[in-house]
Amino acid sequence: MAGYIAVIGGGWAGCSAALAASKTGVQVMLMERTDMLLGTGLVGGIMRNNGRYTAAEECIALGGGDIFKAIDACARHKNVEFPGHSHAILYDIAKTPTAIEKLLVDAGVEIIYRARINDVMNSTGTHIESITDDAGIDYGADVFIDTTGTAGPMNNCVKYGNGCSMCILRCPAFGGRVSIAGLAGVSEIKGEGKDGGFGAMSGSCKLYKESLSPEIVKRLEKDGVAVIPIPKELIEDHLDVKACQQYNLPEYKDNIVLLDTGHAKLMTPFFKLSTLRKIKGFENARYEDPYAGGKGNSMRYFDIAPRDDALQVTGIDNLFCAGEKAGLLVGHTEAIVTGTLAGYNAARMIKGRKPVALPSSTVIGDAITFVREKMASPGGLGKKYTFSGSILFERMKEKGSYTTDTKKIASNIASLGLTDFFLKE
Ligand SMILES: Cc1cc2nc3c(=O)[nH]c(=O)nc-3n(C[C@H](O)[C@H](O)[C@H](O)COP(=O)(O)OP(=O)(O)OC[C@H]3O[C@@H](n4cnc5c(N)ncnc54)[C@H](O)[C@@H]3O)c2cc1C
Incomplete structure (x- = not known):
């Protein structure tokens, strides 16, 4: 043929x-x-x-x-x-x-x-x-x-x-x-x-696990997921720009939702690094993808x-x-x-x-x-x-x-x- x-x-x-x-x-x-x-x-x-x-x-x-x-x-x-x-x-x-x-x-x-x-x-x-x-x-x-x-x-x-x-x-x-x-x-x-x-912003980032606290990493590796409440004064709302409307829920605004895919998948399009580092366990947080995940996404x-x-x-x-x-x-x-x-x-x-x-x-x-x-x-x-x-x-x-x-x-x-x-x- x-x-x-x-x-x-x-x-x-x-x-x-x-x-x-x-x-x-x-x-x-x-x-x-x-x-x-x-x-x-x-x-x-x-x-x-x-x-x-x-x-x-x-x-x-x-x-x-x-x-x-x-x-x-x-x-x-x-x-x-x-x-x-x-x-x-x-x-x-x-x-x-x-x-x-x-x-x-x-x-x-x-x-x-x-x-x-x-x-x-x-x-x-x-x-x-x-x-x-x-x-x-x-x-x-x-x-x-x-x-x-x-x-x-x-x-x-x-x-x-x-x-x-x-x-x-x-x-x-x-x-x-x-x-x-x-x-x-x-x-x-x-x-x-x-x-x-036109277009929509991609809805998640990756953090280096080694930049997170051992407690968070332990939870992630055991359960695959870690939901960490964000102190009220640090909440950022980027949900309406997201491509992924299935995650456009209040839980993703009020919490850091992390999933274990090898790196820590952060379920938000971006999150300002200086704010993220104010949250307990994220003091050394660093982005793996996108490298500039503190400012935006694809x-x-x-x-x-x-x-x-x-x-x-x-x-x-x-x-x-x-x-x-x-x-x-x-x-x-x-x-x-x-x-x-x-x-x-x-x-x-x-x-x-x-x-x-x-x-x-x-x-x-x-x-x-x-x-x-x-x-x-x-x-x-x-x-x-x-x-x-x-x-x-x-x-x-x-x-x-x-x-x-x-x-x-x-x-x-x-x-x-x-x-x-x-x-x-
Ligand atoms: C950050 C992020 C996280 C996501 N997380 C998830 C998730 O956890 N679960 C889920 O189900 N979906 C997720 N999605 C959505 C999902 O990844 C995409 O909707 C889906 O994978 C799209 O696949 P695709 O093959 O259509 O396109 P793409 O993945 O965009 O693939 C297109 C490919 O074509 C190549 N290409 C482009 N132009 C040319 C050219 N001219 N010549 C040769 N090659 C070319 C590119 O390099 C690329 O490899 C995520 C998306 C992003 C951006």
Whole structure:
């Protein structure tokens, strides 16, 4: 079988797309502009909280479970409860990138690091023939998947945020994000922010554990979570700028909420260092990500591609998208499930078959349609969508589709005739 798929962007969406396509037997190359996989997932860690549990188990039942199983194997803590969130897994941010790299390499994916794509050949205006990286190397392929995310580059953080905060995306070192759909001439969508601005600020930072008091570290390592009340006079409120509306709760304003992902994940977009150091146990606090976590964080939700429910980008006949690129979707789980569908559909296209959408009787299919429709409705671009909270989780609860009963999830997929769907032709 001839045919090559090029996946551009090695975050959770790109890794999942590459794996899903490769598992159907097609040749896949994955281009990543930096020297590590996982993108913003390099500093994330929270999985399976609230409705993300249902979506993860559904993806496993559909035959797209390898990434979830690899993440589970990198868990530092399971079944963690923290304000507004239940049964979370916290993965180890140091181990996960190499575990996923091995999974992809073993599946036959060719990973090309430090390949920032900055040009596309699109002579008809509707079909991409090849792409070119910063070094001038051309890559031809039959089908392309844009998983370049929506975060940064620096000019967006300067224009819409508090400036470059030196985050894990490392734009000064590797060059900023470049959208493939944008290069192909697609007119893209921006998330709406506060006061007529655009984008939203990333919602968490990482502190060095060794800069915190031994008591806090001990609690974190035992329970996975530490909730420390902030003295009233030191409370800072940055919740309304957050991308992650599922954490926009008073508990996150009144307390320091820390989660153990290897470093101490601080559940606020930023917190002034001089104020933080006034809190007991934080006297020596220091940021690991972003380095300037005392002043701001990365800005996201720029350059979202218009797409259908099979995740094909509107206007280009051989381009798919997934993850944040496919909508105002927040989260690793959201990136993995959409990445898996985009990779599967790109492989179908190579085999001459029509891309398909998942039915709305699945939580994944329903979310993909719901987000697309909501984004086209008044006010919809000012919202964020995640299985773990806010309007999408509320919808799951209303529809009765949120469950942690793995057998029930598998039997729903079986009743739809979709067991191992992603592994079939
Ligand atoms: C600080 C922070 C903490 C978070 N914590 C959590 C959490 O705990 N749990 C959770 O579920 N979600 C979390 N999220 C949200 C989650 O990380 C994202 O929504 C999700 O991982 C997005 O994945 P993605 O693959 O769509 O995009 P990204 O992660 O942005 O990946 C895009 C990739 O594309 C690459 N790229 C961009 N342009 C090019 C180009 N032209 N050529 C080649 N490569 C390119 C980038 O380098 C990057 O690796 C967090 C986000 C942030 C920023």
